[in-house]
Amino acid sequence: MDLKVSVVVPAYNGGVYIDACARSLLDQSLAPDDYEVVFVDDGSTDGTRERLEAVARRHDHVRLIRVDNTGGPGGPRNLGLDAARGEYVYFLDCDDWLGPEALERMHAMAARNGSDVLVGRMVGQGGRRVPRAIFRRSADRARILEDHLLSLLTPHKLFRTAFLREHGLRFPEGPVRLEDHRFVLPAYFKAEVISVLADYPCCYWVQRADEGNYSARRFDAAHYFSVVREVLDIVDEHVEPGPVRDRFYAHWLRGKMLRRMGGGTLMNYPPDYRRELHAAIRGLALERFTPQVERHIPWNLRTRAYLLREGTYEDLEILAEAERGITVRPVLRASLTSQSSIGVWFSADFVYRDGRPVAFRHEDGPDGKHRVLWELPAVLPTPVPTEVLDATAALPRATVGLHARHRGSGVEVSLPTTVSRPCEDRGAVTLAGEAHLATAPEAPMPAGTWDLRVRMDVCGWGVERKLAGIRLVVTKEGEILVRTGRKAARKQSRLRRGARRVPGLRRAVRLARSTRTRLRA
Structure with a gap:
């Protein structure tokens, strides 16, 4: 094939988003003679x-196929x-x-490694969350489980075209x-080389503010989980029963089932639909x-798994309401700028939404060994065994x-952080961090304002929040400046505070700003 890459873009009522999408495809550094859209x-x-149609008329390497709605x-x-x-096809x-x-x-990385599948780094936009573990490092030859490939089963990937056609992947x-799972998962299993860039x-992966895209529709629980069964059948075709298959299964138990049975996810549904979801x-x-x-799921989901199997719907609803809004409460302790680096010292408390600490009880077990048990935030009708609550x-x-x-843009840069545990007050979880950033980093940071955000990972809960009172400003010359104090915290007006209470408004505004920035670029 003479062309290096074909980018395939299904489009349905793209609205203003389609302009930014098309612009990004036309502005590629790859020569127009080397790719098509x-x-x-x-x-x-x-x-x-x-x-x-207007874009296709103006650009020879852009084609448009028209079909009735499918x-x-x-x-x-x-x-x-x-x-x-x-030679390769990318789905966007x-x-x-x-x-x-x-x-x-x-394309350069895929060609160098002979990759059948290449996963390029994705960045969330408009509140979209992107898994971090899969992009911790580039990998010429990635492994499905060890390199967290299951965490990203969307089709936003580069596939060798002949590979897809050879195996009849559709x-x-x-x-x-x-x-997407029923396409990407077989591709993972059949690929000889999978790479991660x-x-x-x-790819900037957008969480739309409207309901115009396919995935935003409310789903039929019975149908949805019948499809999950089909995905599990794909796993069964390629993995023998045993611990490895259990690790694969844990991905769907965790992400598609247990996460829907807890926290804000469950409680955001109408009460009658919650029971339908629970039954399915x-x-x-x-x-x-x-x-x-269940041995391969995060610790914080094991209580849900036990209640799903042994308890009642009421148990899960009570726990979900109590867990809803678990967050981190970060506090800026100090910052220091030298000629070569920027230092930030902060603490972080792990708390429920009402400010109570997420508490763990220390005691000696029947065998005399010290153990740490999660103190459930609410009384449940079904008793939970201590071995399920054991977080030692x-x-x-x-x-x-x-x-x-x-x-x-939503681009993120991790700051190397040293963690300490300064104190433990009645089983509360408090961590302290010391992070440093070079004033002249090896990889230049885009100009603009950067917020600092604290992420806390505790027993499977992953929560993050903005660190108030500090921000970074990167000049056009690449200089990194630190801004602290009340101006950095940006005291909010009554209007802004009221807007925070309108569901979806903040996400819509962020997305509109990022789209406008992209169109002006």
Whole structure:
């Protein structure tokens, strides 16, 4: 094939997002003769098709395929794959965009390693969260479990076109769920080489503020978890029963089932739908998941797993309401700037939303050994065994870190952090951190304002919050300045405080700002 990359973009009512997406594809550092863009309009009714027609008329390396609405992105992606002429194909959604060097860097790495699949670094936009572990480092030959590839099963990846066609890999079509899992997971299993490019933000993954995209629709619980069964069948086809299969199964037990049974996720649904969701999840748990799988889930989910199997819906609802809003309470202790580095000292308390500490009780067990038990934040109808609440091994692994987030793009930079445990007051979890950033880092930081955010990981809970009272400003010349005090904290007006209470408003504003920035660039 003469072309290096084909970018396939299914488009359905892309709205203003489609302009930023198209602009990012036209601004690639890869020469236009080396790649093509294949938009597949899936019956848009908001002017998206007309916008894409105009782009295709002006640019020879852009094509547009028009189809009547299929009800899901799978069909348009398959049409784009059939039309692709590149050595590699990248699947991008119409509300996302690429970094300017994304295609050039991803193709170079894939060509160097003979990769069948390459996962390029993704950056969340508009409140979208992106798994961190998968992008801790670049890997020429990544492993599915050890390198956390299951944490990102979206199709935003570079695939060798001949590899997909050789194995007949296609997306399920129509209004179906988890079509990405049923495409990416078989690709992972069949690939000889999977690579991860972690040192460049390739794809900006957008959380839309409206309900116009496919994944925003409320799902039918019975149908959804029947599809999860199909995904588990794919695992069964490639992995023998035993501990390794249990580790694979734990991914879906954790992410698609138990997380929906706790915290804000469960309580945000209407009461009648919560019970429907519980019945579907419990049925699948009893059918396909043995207790051995629970050994591979985060510690904080084990109480939920026990109650899902042995307790009642009321147990899970009470616990979910109590856990809802668990957060970190960070406090800036000091900052110091020298000629070569910036130092930040802070503390972090692990608390419930009402400010009470998430507490652990220290005691001696029947065998005389010291143990640490989670003190449940509410009384449950079903007693929970102490072995389920035992956090003796998990709690010492609690950690805290500091990272900077660019206000405009959402790009994040981790700051090396030294962690200490200054005190433990009645079982409360308090950690202290000391982080440093070079004033002239090896990888230059984009100009603009950067907020510092504290992330705390305790027994499987991962929470983060802005560190008030400090921010970084990177000048156009690359100089990093520190701003502290009340101006850095930005005291909020009544209007701003009121806006915080409107669901989805802050996310919509952030997304509008980032999209505007992208269009002006």
